[in-house]
Amino acid sequence: MDKKNSRIEEQLSKRALLGNKRSLSLVDKKLIDFSSNDYLGLARSEGLKNQILNSYENLADKNGSTGSRLLTGNSALATEVESELAKLFGYDACLVFNSGYTANLGFFSCLPQRGDTILYDELSHACIKDGSRLSLAKSMPFKHNDLADLERKLKLSEGEIYIVCEAVYSMDGDFAPLKALCELSEKYNAKLIVDEAHSTGVFGKNGAGLVAELELTQRVYAVIFTFGKAMGIHGACIASNQTVIDYMINYSRPFIYTTAPSPFEFLSIQQAFQFLTHHPDLAIRLKENISIFNQTLETQRPPRYLSTSAVQVVITSGNLKAKSTSKQLQEMGFDVRPILSPTVKEGEERLRICLHSFNSKNEVLGLAHALNSLLC
Template structure:
């Protein structure tokens, strides 16, 4: 019989043979075209100072939260932050979670019950799928952004129905058709769970996301916003009704059984939004870089059609095959561009891709050079 070490080693060897072994690497000083720091806030020294000053104002804060929010980890600051986030996101209430991963597993594992149905876009984030797996509800994927397939599933669904979709899909960069999806949800009495991880900070007033920008927030059952991407800090919140938030406080295990975020993280969230409020030029600057990238890719380099259509800072070029995709990424990295290959099983086999993330701090010259190198790496 194999011992456990041999069993694990065999699985790692299989990954190695398939060309998709994951490993940790340190930053190597290349030009960042892969991080989620779209607005450059994670590296912004003015924001860093602002967080330090605001934190110092809090007197002699605890270094850690000391426990779960339900035991010793709650604070006046957390409660006020949540009231403020609820008003930013135009919801009755907001509840902070330690990460988007925790928020997503929380809502999907806790809210849909036995006899209910979860219908999810096949491309939703792993954390949403994980939450659905933990739920006792039935769960079915519908084809990516395909409303006909969603409707076919809705017709067969039973119990309370939950539809799960994202404002920006993390591996494709495209968006769910929110308005049409809500029309369908309302037709079949379904509730939408809407993840705004990659749109928080980038759309809407003071970064309150796509649903608020479209004025559709009141038709959505639950919205998830994360702060570790464009906001440059850490954590997440769920925005929804008073009843939903009370329910999560009572039944969501990733909220109940974990140490709350420390004050420093809460201050960082608040200050990141203050900073964005003082710098409204940042999201338009980013959208300008996206437009430049797309124009350059299609008009000058005939690469446009190879990219998945996306108005977000995530631009994905499907190459196909782990080895080929890794080889193109390696050539880009040798040229100094930090572009990462996204391989199967993170995406479907045959859809392996380069995922290029654009940032306010990427210059037009860097973007042009990146695309020129990409054109030659693809030949």
């Protein structure tokens, strides 16, 4: 063992022994996609690609943004896209970040301050937890979607209180009880923050998300939208009131100390939302596939996994079982990936199935029947 690397080599070997050592692999394009977050097929859309390339050709701008938004990285295009997004999402203002990961870091590391409290759902994405760890505020998880546990913790909270949830949970596919969370946040004068990573584009008019669909915009303090999933491109934004956005422009280190997204990226965001406006059929087709899958799958699933979102979960328990079942499915032509511990809790290892608007009815039926034969 190389002496300099001995400690980290040991840790990697331990992972290999537990069956959860990660490595990078290429996607087998021959398999039917049931694992990407490209829920509406925009990442593979020739129509959107041509639209982006045509508009890019006419753009008199630099290739790269050349600096932070606070220095040379700002542009008329960036501010135009942000004001279009704010209008779409129903908020005063919007700020674009390089990714959903940095958007959450950017928000939670700077808005909640010393003496404040962040209460986040225990199943929140790593970037919500990492952002909260960077904050000087105290942070505490509450049990997943458990309003009674949240209320107990609200009673113990100090300073300004931030409640954080995901509209659709990334590894579970279930929904946050958004209306009840609004009521509870109002009762305790807390600010509710919703991450719409897996609902952007899929729900709401023109892809404006679940908060908008449920008409809760006025009651939710800030929303994080990401563009690397159903929108088929890359990047993210935070929508809120103008003061919050001004504050982040001044204090949010993941926004300030990084090169701004390129003009191509801003243009892609603009074109992807325009494309969606003209293709409302995509979200409808996705919903049809979700309902075919749910009607056909016989594998017993706890009620919270009977979701009407694009993310469907089948618990297998154990890394080895999750890996062997996904391998069997891949041999049958379905690209389904296992989600292993420690990404999810031990005992809750699973298959995470992503349904798409472009999956044919026969493909969805085929996968559900394969799961029935492997797991029932």
